[in-house]
Amino acid sequence: MTESTIITGQFVRISQTPASIGERLVALVIDYILIGLFVFSTVTLFSSFRLYSDLTLIIFLVTVYLPVLFYSFLCEMFNHGQSIGKKIMNIRVVKADGSTPGISAYLLRWLLFPIDGPFTGGLGLLVVLLTKNSQRMGDLAAGTMVIKEKNYRNIHVSLDEFDYLTPNYRPTYPQAADLSLEQASVITRTLESDRKDRTRHIAQLAGKVQKLLSVTPREDSQEKFLQMILRDYQYYALEE
Known part of the structure; x- marks a missing residue:
């Protein structure tokens, strides 16, 4: 079938x-x-x-x-x-x-x-x-x-996994709209990585994203912060 x-x-x-x-x-x-x-x-x-x-x-x-x-x-x-x-x-x-x-x-x-x-x-x-x-x-x-x-x-x-597509969704980080497709892809690959040093890479990338977008994380972990950034980026990408 x-x-x-x-x-x-x-x-x-x-x-x-x-x-x-x-x-x-x-x-x-x-x-x-x-x-x-x-x-x-x-x-x-x-x-x-x-x-x-x-x-x-x-x-x-x-x-x-x-x-x-x-x-x-x-x-x-x-x-x-x-x-x-x-x-x-x-x-x-x-x-x-x-x-x-x-x-x-x-x-x-x-x-x-x-x-x-x-x-x-x-x-x-x-x-x-x-x-x-x-x-x-x-x-x-x-x-x-x-x-x-x-x-x-x-x-x-x-x-x-796609609750950001619901009509009442409100982005946590509007600055995510400024990310490029390549930068969003880097975040995706880092989050999906199963390397032993994954935690270190996530921490490094989270710091770079904070400086790039001039935002302060609201989440209690760097991984959740990147997930929210990526989710908000996808929200704005669909709005275009």
Whole structure:
């Protein structure tokens, strides 16, 4: 399965791998098996009690029919895009931009599932095969996709690193805008270095940056100071 590169609403480029048809089908089978076991055990339990017919119908409706009917919607909404089957298969529903779907997206996926499957003889499987991000019709309508779990973690780590792109971000060091691309690259390479004398290089570079930009660090460490300088530089670079 090839990776899908997307641009988020925060203009961050990330890559994610859509779940395969096989993984999605196995997850669905697991869910159906669990639903079957739940229905069988519940009906067996009810049959051991002698209840009035109207009361039996109400109890069956509340404890069996409604949970089964809304199973996928409730699981995905309250378990961050995962039913039990999806969790076992390590796949998850996300928005196409990598963010977490809202209630309306989960609801739309649930409402369109009969069209993807039972009512059309599995037309959704064909749509999954033909779409770039392996989306069924419910996904296309809701703007969602199903991805591998490891990509979900990587996406949100990536988004956390780009909080300077949010509309309410205010630079700590406006002077960072005066840095050149080469100077910003030096800071990046120094911070990413794994050399034994990394701490000394960071200290030396932090001192040079302070003198160059005529700023006084507000952070409690030189490394954090350089990280903030680089973050503010990137903020201004995107404004140009």
